[in-house]
Every structure is written in C-alpha cells, then in structure tokens.
Amino acid sequence: MTLILHMACTFSTSQRYKQSERILYSLWRVLAGLAWVFAALFIGNALLVTDYKDIHRQIHNEERPHGSETLPKGIVTATSDLEMRALWGNHKMNPENQTNLLGMAVGIKQKESVDKIVRKFLSSGFVIMLFHYDGNVDAWKDFEWSDRCIHVSAVSQTKWWFAKRFLHPDIVSEYEYIFLWDEDLGVEHFNATRYLSIIKEEGLHISQPALGPNSTDVHHALTRRKPRDRVHRRVYQKFGGTKCTEDSTGPPCAGFVEMMAPVFSKASWRCAWHMIPNDLVHGWGVDFRLGYCAQGKPTENVGVVDSEYVVHNSVPSLGGGFTSDKVSQLSVLEPSCKQYQREVIC
Numbered sequence: 001m002t003l004i005l006h007m008a009c010t011f012s013t014s015q016r017y018k019q020s021e022r023i024l025y026s027l028w029r030v031l032a033g034l035a036w037v038f039a040a041l042f043i044g045n046a047l048l049v050t051d052y053k054d055i056h057r058q059i060h061n062e063e064r065p066h067g068s069e070t071l072p073k074g075i076v077t078a079t080s081d082l083e084m085r086a087l088w089g090n091h092k093m094n095p096e097n098q099t100n101l102l103g104m105a106v107g108i109k110q111k112e113s114v115d116k117i118v119r120k121f122l123s124s125g126f127v128i129m130l131f132h133y134d135g136n137v138d139a140w141k142d143f144e145w146s147d148r149c150i151h152v153s154a155v156s157q158t159k160w161w162f163a164k165r166f167l168h169p170d171i172v173s174e175y176e177y178i179f180l181w182d183e184d185l186g187v188e189h190f191n192a193t194r195y196l197s198i199i200k201e202e203g204l205h206i207s208q209p210a211l212g213p214n215s216t217d218v219h220h221a222l223t224r225r226k227p228r229d230r231v232h233r234r235v236y237q238k239f240g241g242t243k244c245t246e247d248s249t250g251p252p253c254a255g256f257v258e259m260m261a262p263v264f265s266k267a268s269w270r271c272a273w274h275m276i277p278n279d280l281v282h283g284w285g286v287d288f289r290l291g292y293c294a295q296g297k298p299t300e301n302v303g304v305v306d307s308e309y310v311v312h313n314s315v316p317s318l319g320g321g322f323t324s325d326k327v328s329q330l331s332v333l334e335p336s337c338k339q340y341q342r343e344v345i346c
C-alpha cells in the first residue's frame with residue numbers, strides 16, 4: 001500500500017514537474033523571443049543613429065577644420081596667407097600677386113650671401129621669410145629690402161624647426177611653390193623665374209637646383225649638376241650593393257632631393273610638413289622619404305634642375321650645414337638614416 005501510494009505520489013509529482021517544466025520552457029521561449037525582438041530593435045536603432053550621424057556630418061560638416069564644427073559656415077576662415085597688409089586700409093603691401101614663398105634660416109654672418117639670394121627672389125616676385133637663428137634682426141635693417149621680408153626670430157633653431165612651426169600647410173596654402181633654402185648657396189647661375197617655369201613644365205612636385213661645380217658637401221650623386229641636361233630625375237651608378245638602373249624607383253638612384261635647397265609644390269608640402277620631426281637638424285633621413293610626397297610618382301615628379309643651378313659653399317651654420325655643437329645631435333640622427341636606407345634601398 002505504501003508502495004502504491006508512494007508510486008502514485010511519485011507519479012503525480014513527476015507529472016507536476018513535467019507541467020511546470022513545460023510552463024517554464026514556454027516562458028523561456030517567450031522571453032528569448034522578446035530578447036531577440038529587443039536586440040533587433042536596439043541594433044536597428046543604433047544603425048539608424050549612426051546613419052543619421054553620418055548623413056548629418058556629410059550635410060553640415062563637410063571639409064570642416066577640426067574644432068570649427070560649431071561655427072556657422074559663413075564665418076570660418078579655413079586657410080591663411082603670409083601677406084603683409086597696411087594697418088590702415090585693407091590694401092596689400094606687396095606689389096603684385098605673390099604666389100611663391102622662400103623661407104630661409106639666416107645669421108648676420110652670412111649677410112653677403114643672403115643679400116644676393118633675397119634680391120634674386122624678390123625680383124622674381126617671391127614672398128620672403130627670414131628665420132633668424134642668431135636672434136639678430138635689427139642688423140638686417142641696413143638692407144633696403146628688409147621691410148619687404150617677414151622676419152621670425154628664435155635663437156639656435158634650424159630651418160626645419162622654423163618650417164614646422166611657421167609654415168603649416170594651411171597657413172601657406174596660398175602659395176604655389178615653397179622654397180626652403182640654406183643661406184650658404186651661391187646663386188650666380190640661378191634665376192627663380194626660369195626655375196619656376198621649368199618645374200611647372202616638367203611637372204616636378206619636389207625639386208632642387210643642381211649643385212654646380214666647386215660645391216662642397218655633395219652628399220649624393222643625384223644632386224650633382226649634369227651640364228648638358230635641363231632636368232634629370234635619376235643617376236646610373238653603383239652605390240655599394242645597389243646598382244641604379246632604368247627600373248630603380250628610389251634613393252639613392254631617384255625620387256629624392258637633398259635638404260639644402262628643396263622646392264615643394266603646394267600639394268607635396270602638405271605631405272612633407274608632416275614628416276618633419278621636432279628636432280630635425282640636418283634633414284638626413286627625411287630627404288630619402290620625400291618620395292612618399294611625390295603625388296604617387298616619385299620617379300616622375302621628383303627631379304633636379306640642371307640649367308638653373310646653385311653652388312653650395314657649406315658654411316657651418318644653422319642656416320646651412322651644422323655647427324660643431326650640433327654634431328652630437330647629428331650622430332643621433334645618423335642611425336635612423338641608416339635604418340631608413342635599409343628600409344628603402346635594400
């Protein structure tokens with residue numbers, strides 16, 4: 001009897017279990033279903049929101065400079081130029097449209113050489129920025145052209161330091177070409193107007209005048225003048241394990257210029273500016289990387305102009321070569337240069 005009761009009891013309990021299991025199971029299914037619905041709603045909503053944000057961005061903030069998003073469109077001045085204007089009235093002080101810029105780090109000890117360079121470029125209608133690394137600005141007032149130049153002074157800084165801080169691509173976007181030259185260059189055989197027309201014709205985005213005879217410190221065969229050429233873009237030589245041929249695409253055969261007298265198109269400067277490290281002293285390493293900024297065609301858009309050339313006098317200074325106290329910094333740069341050579345050449 002007890003056994004039967006027990007069995008009945010067990011039976012009914014297991015029945016009840018089964019019943020509640022079924023209820024639980026269907027509850028679970030309902031819940032799971034609800035969860036799916038909620039998840040779908042949530043994801044859909046998120047997608048919708050992203051979409052909307054994207055569209056919103058596309059409509060309202062297209063090409064907006066970072067940080068200016070809250071400004072009404074009409075009052076944004078996205079770019080700038082370096083033109084000098086009279087304090088009274090709004091007329092430009094510069095005589096005609098000046099569309100090219102020469103930036104040069106200078107010290108008063110090199111004033112003869114700088115004077116010659118500045119006169120050349122002023123006569124070709126350039127805007128000129130002088131970066132005074134010796135802090136000496138007043139001594140230049142003797143030159144009649146002094147007031148027509150923009151003077152920036154910071155003691156013991158290099159051309160690249162100045163370029164990084166004062167020639168941001170947005171600031172100099174008005175200029176077609178940017179020349180960033182050393183002060184120790186002889187310009188007897190150089191005419192900036194002719195140089196400009198040559199690089200435009202040849203489509204050179206990054207260029208330099210060839211280094212003429214008697215130049216000291218010719219580091220690379222590529223930049224040495226070829227007297228019979230107008231422009232050259234490559235050399236055919238053997239450098240250590242590298243043999244330069246028609247197929248070579250990079251340094252030391254093609255696709256770079258040295259850092260003593262580079263000339264950048266607007267587009268290539270927008271790229272090259274980003275590569276300038278803060279402590280750049282001499283430019284080694286960066287010169288070999290310039291090919292990245294050649295608008296996709298380093299072997300076509302980078303070249304050396306032979307018919308307009310300069311003579312490099314290699315005066316040790318911050319505007320040109322390097323001073324002895326900078327040599328230690330230079331030896332810090334060299335390993336990265338070597339590493340870069342491996343990266344690109346080999």
Ligand SMILES: *[C@@H]1O[C@H](CO)[C@@H](O)[C@H](O)[C@H]1NC(C)=O
Pocket residue numbers: 096097
């Ligand atoms: C200077 O630039 C303005 C505006 O871009 C243009 O209208 C004018 O013709 C230019 N003048 C010269 C002399 O090139």
Ligand SMILES: *[C@@H]1O[C@H](CO)[C@@H](O)[C@H](O)[C@H]1NC(C)=O
Pocket residue numbers: 123191192193194
């Ligand atoms: C530079 O070349 C241009 C164009 O050939 C010429 O008009 C100008 O006189 C030259 N400037 C100098 C200083 O020789």
Ligand SMILES: *[C@@H]1O[C@H](CO)[C@@H](O)[C@H](O)[C@H]1NC(C)=O
Pocket residue numbers: 212213214311
């Ligand atoms: C190079 O130097 C020699 C000797 O000093 C001189 O005669 C020649 O004119 C110079 N060449 C150039 C292009 O300056």
